[in-house]
Amino acid sequence: MAHAIWSGAINFGLVTIPVKLFTAVRSRSSDLSFNFIHKKDDSRIRYRTFCEREDKEVPRSEIVRGYEYEKGEWVTFSDDELKRLDAENTQSVDIVQFCDLDEINPMFFDTPYYLEPEKKGSHAYALLREALRAANKVGIAKVVLRNREHLAAVKPNGDALVLELMHFNDELVDQSDFAFPPLKAEVPPAEMKVAKLLIDTMTSEFKPEVFEDTYREKLLALVEARARGKSVPAARAKTPEATNVVNLMDVLQRSIEESKKGRSSTGAGKKSAAKKTRKRSAA
Amino acid sequence: MIFPKDGITKGQLIDYYRAVAPYILPYTKGRPLTLERYPNGVDKAGWWEKQIPKGLPDWVPTVKVKTEYGRHAGDGVEFMLCDDEATLAYVANLAGITLHVWTSRQPKLDHPDFLLVDLDRGDGCTLATMCSVALLFRDTVEEIGLKALVKTTGGSGLHVIVPLEPHYDYEFIKGFSELLGRRIHEQAPDTTTLERSVRRRPSGTVYLDYVQVGRGKTLVPPFAVRARDGAPVSFPLTWPQLEKLRKKRVPDPSTEWERWSLETVPALLRKNGDAWKGQWRGQRLERALQKARKLWG
Numbered sequence: 161m162a163h164a165i166w167s168g169a170i171n172f173g174l175v176t177i178p179v180k181l182f183t184a185v186r187s188r189s190s191d192l193s194f195n196f197i198h199k200k201d202d203s204r205i206r207y208r209t210f211c212e213r214e215d216k217e218v219p220r221s222e223i224v225r226g227y228e229y230e231k232g233e234w235v236t237f238s239d240d241e242l243k244r245l246d247a248e249n250t251q252s253v254d255i256v257q258f259c260d261l262d263e264i265n266p267m268f269f270d271t272p273y274y275l276e277p278e279k280k281g282s283h284a285y286a287l288l289r290e291a292l293r294a295a296n297k298v299g300i301a302k303v304v305l306r307n308r309e310h311l312a313a314v315k316p317n318g319d320a321l322v323l324e325l326m327h328f329n330d331e332l333v334d335q336s337d338f339a340f341p342p343l344k345a346e347v348p349p350a351e352m353k354v355a356k357l358l359i360d361t362m363t364s365e366f367k368p369e370v371f372e373d374t375y376r377e378k379l380l381a382l383v384e385a386r387a388r389g390k391s392v393p394a395a396r397a398k399t400p401e402a403t404n405v406v407n408l409m410d411v412l413q414r415s416i417e418e419s420k421k422g423r424s425s426t427g428a429g430k431k432s433a434a435k436k437t438r439k440r441s442a443a
Numbered sequence: 444m445i446f447p448k449d450g451i452t453k454g455q456l457i458d459y460y461r462a463v464a465p466y467i468l469p470y471t472k473g474r475p476l477t478l479e480r481y482p483n484g485v486d487k488a489g490w491w492e493k494q495i496p497k498g499l500p501d502w503v504p505t506v507k508v509k510t511e512y513g514r515h516a517g518d519g520v521e522f523m524l525c526d527d528e529a530t531l532a533y534v535a536n537l538a539g540i541t542l543h544v545w546t547s548r549q550p551k552l553d554h555p556d557f558l559l560v561d562l563d564r565g566d567g568c569t570l571a572t573m574c575s576v577a578l579l580f581r582d583t584v585e586e587i588g589l590k591a592l593v594k595t596t597g598g599s600g601l602h603v604i605v606p607l608e609p610h611y612d613y614e615f616i617k618g619f620s621e622l623l624g625r626r627i628h629e630q631a632p633d634t635t636t637l638e639r640s641v642r643r644r645p646s647g648t649v650y651l652d653y654v655q656v657g658r659g660k661t662l663v664p665p666f667a668v669r670a671r672d673g674a675p676v677s678f679p680l681t682w683p684q685l686e687k688l689r690k691k692r693v694p695d696p697s698t699e700w701e702r703w704s705l706e707t708v709p710a711l712l713r714k715n716g717d718a719w720k721g722q723w724r725g726q727r728l729e730r731a732l733q734k735a736r737k738l739w740g
Binding site: 200201202203387404405406408409411412413415416 | 614615618619621622625626629639657658659660729732735736739740
């Protein structure tokens with residue numbers, strides 16, 4: 161199981177429920193990241209920081225952060241100064257109010273986390289979960305993660321309480337910025353009927369497991385194939401190891417045969433070398 | 444002070460490389476050289492240097508390597524060649540702690556003269572496992588009529604090497620290295636892995652890295668110093684030595700390999716010489732492949 165992000169507590173009123181916080185979304189992009197590689201020699205490409213004015217490499221110690229408050233004008237800050245703004249790591253989920261789940265536009269929800277009770281908090285945890293479920297309510301809470309205070313909802317989810325980080329109001333782009341057709345637009349009843357029928361026939365239970373990230377699958381297959389030294393045909397079944405050794409030996413043998421014929425697959429393109437080979441295998 | 448924890452100065456690095464010059468030069472001669480430089484000490488950032496540094500004295504031999512494809516050909520990259528003691532001292536003076544050399548040498552830069560599998564230690568892999576896998580490599584190539592050599596990497600792993608005639612191109616050697624890697628993994632599926640992703644390697648295994656030979660790829664030659672605390676040195680071993688080491692119960696091979704360092708190696712060489720002396724003979728692979736097809740097919 162994953163490590164807890166922190167051990168702390170859910171607080172509301174005078175109640176404290178000791179919990180651990182776990183991530184509920186597996187980051188799958190991290191194992192598929194690419195490095196930049198120099199094409200001709202497989203060396204890693206690295207970045208060097210340099211000063212634009214002096215055209216000179218600049219060490220880490222001479223670099224500060226600057227905010228461009230006006231075109232071409234910066235105010236600069238040291239890391240220490242910025243650190244002072246960090247929220248105190250409270251390791252707590254402070255519920256400030258409860259509200260109906262349906263009141264919250266789902267667009268506000270961002271990233272879910274699991275809240276797991278410590279042993280001694282089990283009873284209170286179950287109580288909060290059942291009460292929320294019975295009332296169809298969620299808790300609105302403040303929580304500090306990675307030095308920033310976030311808005312979050314505490315929601316019952318089966319046997320779990322889930323902490324779902326939420327966007328702040330001003331983070332969401334205003335819908336009225338766009339040209340959507342007015343809500344009361346007249347729709348001819350016949351067309352409406354057909355549209356509804358189509359929707360009905362395409363309706364089935366939502367099974368998330370049916371949907372796969374095919375890009376990822378294809379990319380993994382491609383990486384696998386490349387790593388085996390084969391060229392690209394993706395998504396091929398794995399050949400068992402034993403056949404691999406045999407295949408490899410066949411490929412190598414063919415390479416030798418070809419070089420004997422003067423095509424330089426083993427690099428034995430020079431006639432003398434090729435001749436030597438022939439003599440040896442004849443001997 | 445380039446090894447601050449060990450109190451080793453750049454002067455000592457220069458002295459070291461001059462002392463081992465007769466031993467290291469046979470392995471660096473004619474091979475394009477890349478340097479790992481740490482002028483501010485190994486605890487500060489260093490960098491890799493391929494192209495000849497600015498202000499290179501004209502007595503240092505160099506080689507211009509053209510890029511493979513016409514479009515990018517241009518002038519190519521100019522590398523140093525570490526062919527003599529003076530160059531070695533010059534390189535050490537640049538705080539070029541670790542030398543890395545090509546797997547081929549002038550004038551046959553497209554034909555590597557050895558085959559290499561890097562035995563990379565995974566978490567939890569003991570000295571005994573590391574040695575067993577190296578010995579299995581020796582037995583595997585012996586089975587098909589080839590002789591192998593072994594050296595420490597200076598880290599926690601071993602390099603196993605088959606010296607070759609410079610006759611085969613990189614593709615062929617890559618293929619042959621892969622063949623050996625796969626064969627060994629078949630023989631020792633529990634103690635070896637071919638998994639490239641470090642995270643997915645099973646613990647207690649040796650990673651058989653068989654993609655170490657290629658145009659522009661480099662190897663740390665024997666007697667090169669590694670840029671780590673303790674100034675460990677990549678050191679050639681004999682097979683009987685390795686058989687003895689296999690019996691030791693040591694959780695991490697590097698605690699054994701650390702014996703060979705900048706401070707100990709010159710005296711050891713004066714006393715015992717180079718374990719590989721007279722062993723580096725160019726071998727051909729045609730027969731070996733025939734044998735392999737018969738035995739492993």
